[in-house]
Amino acid sequence: xxxxWYIVLSAILFSVGAVGVLIRRNAIVLFMCIELMLxxxxxxxxxxxxxxxxxxxxxxxFFVMVVAAAEVVIGLAIIMLIFRTRRSASVDDANLLKY
Amino acid sequence: xTAIDVMLSAVxxxxxxxxxxxxxTQHLVRAGLWLVVTLxxxxxxxLLLRAEFVxxxxxLIYVGAVVVLLLFAVMLTRAPIGRSTDLDRPIGxxxxxxxxxxxxxxxxxxxxxxxxxxxPPPTGSAQRVGEAIFGDWVLPFEVLSVLLLAxxxxxxxxxxxxx
Numbered sequence: 001x002x003x004x005w006y007i008v009l010s011a012i013l014f015s016v017g018a019v020g021v022l023i024r025r026n027a028i029v030l031f032m033c034i035e036l037m038l039x040x041x042x043x044x045x046x047x048x049x050x051x052x053x054x055x056x057x058x059x060x061x062f063f064v065m066v067v068a069a070a071e072v073v074i075g076l077a078i079i080m081l082i083f084r085t086r087r088s089a090s091v092d093d094a095n096l097l098k099y
Numbered sequence: 100x101t102a103i104d105v106m107l108s109a110v111x112x113x114x115x116x117x118x119x120x121x122x123x124t125q126h127l128v129r130a131g132l133w134l135v136v137t138l139x140x141x142x143x144x145x146l147l148l149r150a151e152f153v154x155x156x157x158x159l160i161y162v163g164a165v166v167v168l169l170l171f172a173v174m175l176t177r178a179p180i181g182r183s184t185d186l187d188r189p190i191g192x193x194x195x196x197x198x199x200x201x202x203x204x205x206x207x208x209x210x211x212x213x214x215x216x217x218x219p220p221p222t223g224s225a226q227r228v229g230e231a232i233f234g235d236w237v238l239p240f241e242v243l244s245v246l247l248l249a250x251x252x253x254x255x256x257x258x259x260x261x262x
Contacts, residue, residue: 003217006144007208009111013118013141015201020122022193028172029127032134035165036118039141042157046150046223053218055231058150062228065153065160066243070250072165076172077257089176 006047014040025090027079031072038068107147114140131170138162150223 013036020033042061049057082094117136124130138161145154221227232240
């Protein structure tokens, strides 16, 4: 089976994550869907590395994982801050930057 | 169909199914646990692609750290343990956009790679990846360490009581 199927799988996973971002309102579930999309991109990068026969795609996937970890740390800190002032984790309640 | 093809199909089905469960379940904690299944399935796909280092980093960082952090956030925001009905956005346009982007991406990739030649696979062992990171990619690696330090300081500043 060609590596094409890995790319198709990553496209499907990315679309599922995109649908999740569009239909969920809880900020933490939104974060989970963003992680899904990042993982789909990582799968595509590793597949490109497999197609090209070089390691560069795998190293880019590793860097994406590190950036995703930093993003989750900061994002969850912001969500906790919003929850502390608004008593809600819904993205619709965070429609003002200053309270 | 070789054994790897069978494993690819089975693990891919598990990944897509659990991703759909993450998106559609009404229980927040269960969404996090389904996310563990999805990330584990993608790690197995990395192993099938011979990217061992990336697969183990995926297990360590995502399953070990990110999901635990997400579950802690679910519990700290006093999310309801039972069903939480926050799936009340209109689902039609989202499905339209998702299906459109998915089909578009798959079609684009199929067209771009219609006559690809697959080279012999690279072995992504920890030694090879380490040599590449500390050889050609050492500058982005150092920049990333600064980014991680900034995220650390930012998280501490944000979560102080009297900001």
